[in-house]
Amino acid sequence: MPCLPIPTSNAPTLVSDMAASQHPPQTLAQKLVAKAAGKQQVAPGEIVTCKVDLAMFHDSSGPRRLAPMLERLGATVWDRDRIVLITDHYVPAYDDDSRKILQITRDWAKANRIRNFYDGEGICHVVLPQKGHLKPGLFAVGGDSHSPTGGAFGAYMFGVGATEMLGVVVTGEIWLRVPETIRMHWDGRLGAGVTAKDMMLFLCGKFGMDGGRYQAVEYAGSAVTHLSMQERMTLTNMTAELGAQTGLIAPDAVTRAFLEAAGARDVDTASWHTDADAAVDEHHVFDASALAPQVAAPHSPANARDVSDYNEAIDTAYIGACTGAKLDDLRAAAMVLRGKRIATGTQLLVAPASKQDQAAAEAEGVMKVLVDAGARVLPNACGVCAGYSEERFGENLRVISSTARNFQGRMGAASSQVYLASPYTVAASALTGRITDPRSVL
């Protein structure tokens, strides 16, 4: 496979870039797929059928799509206890159509006696691990493109469409082409005011939205192991924007502590890592300490550049989504805004990713800091990010957002201009009314 080019001079240093040769040792991705396929080992490119340990879906991709297909087939769910159903796209309902979608979801959960049903608790990718459903070694699918988030816990998790999910719900199986592994190795430590979000925007800028080639991206190195669990989730979450099938991080003590606190049992962190001499298809090394905050210009995450390249005026700052409004993201925004007010003529919208994160942020005083600074708090749901909710960005609005995708028209009017950045940078920009390097105001 081709090596990728050396980065430009304003980028963190790429120390080595190589295509390794084949060896019998296995990557983390191979080990996870092999277990699910019931094999000792698998090779990249091989097509295998995997048994699914967990299937998660939400109100948009779930029952309203699955129920008519199940009925047509006269089939039932293969294992109701392996299903996790979460409402987040049409929460809160705002008209008859969205009310109906939520009602279908609730009725289906009841009729199928789905025990793992979380209604209005927050965004599925954040709620799933918070309720203790993920752990290393699992093979899981989600009815949403940001499902690679689960890979932060050493599980193989990827997104599928509703029809493919129907196949899983009926058979408990799914086919897969065993992925190659693209390793993103980050040495050093992130500087103050620089986050996992900046790492991912940087990678999107460098490799593009198809750089992941629908393979597995594995994040490693001291900068990754020093990240909190929620920051790691931001890495694997935005693997979707890199176009990989999944993103993975080898589990460790940080993973164990998070999962045990969430009620998961039998957390095995020892077995799930890439063997030292396993063949990876691409190996890229970066220096995290050299990374500046990143901002992606409209209308693609791949338009990421250093924050110093920007000085645009903004009228809206949005902190939301699975990728950008977890407790750690809210804390980051509060660090910038403590004791301050946002600029006149600027609005700050905050949609905490889950009820649990919002409650923790309230207990810590983080929500009070944000509200005192002028934030308007929105429900714990996908909100403006998905473009499904009542709240949408208006004509010609200039927005800086901690979300994952700034496709033209996704979050509102086609004329709105959405810049992507970390919660630090979004908060700093709300403070000044212009795209601002958070390190200048921290």
Next chain:
Amino acid sequence: MSGAVGRVWKFGDNLDTDVLAPGQYMKFGIDEIARHCLESVRPDFAATVKSGDVIVGGRNFGVGSSREQAPQALKHLGVAAVIAVSYSGLFYRNALNLGLVVVVCQDAQRINEGDQVRVDPEKGIINVAGALMQLACEPIPAFLMAMVRDGGLVPHLEKRLKGKAA
């Protein structure tokens, strides 16, 4: 499964799911979603596309969301096949699961808007403008073609479940 001849609608790189199936219409059924398919980039598309027409795209076709209404809207409007340099993995799987032929062709951009093309996804051949130009595409693997030929995963499963019952 060599299709009939269809007229080409040509698009560039990174044509995303949110353009194919806009978020604000996702709460509706496929009739309404399809009516707005591609409207932000080609306002006349949904009203004028004809059954059997073919979409040609560039790199990373269908990037974005897992929403399968993106390929479903194309199929609903009668699109017979998509030819692109590469696909988002999610879109590719969704399309085949819904019975929409999607083929990978490195030379897709040599096909022009309005060309008449015929796609043979099993042999991996695209005939352009009669047989004036023939392009190679990656054949769809046989086990997936079996599903596409049945019309997608649901009819395919239906057949399998009926087979078991019989």
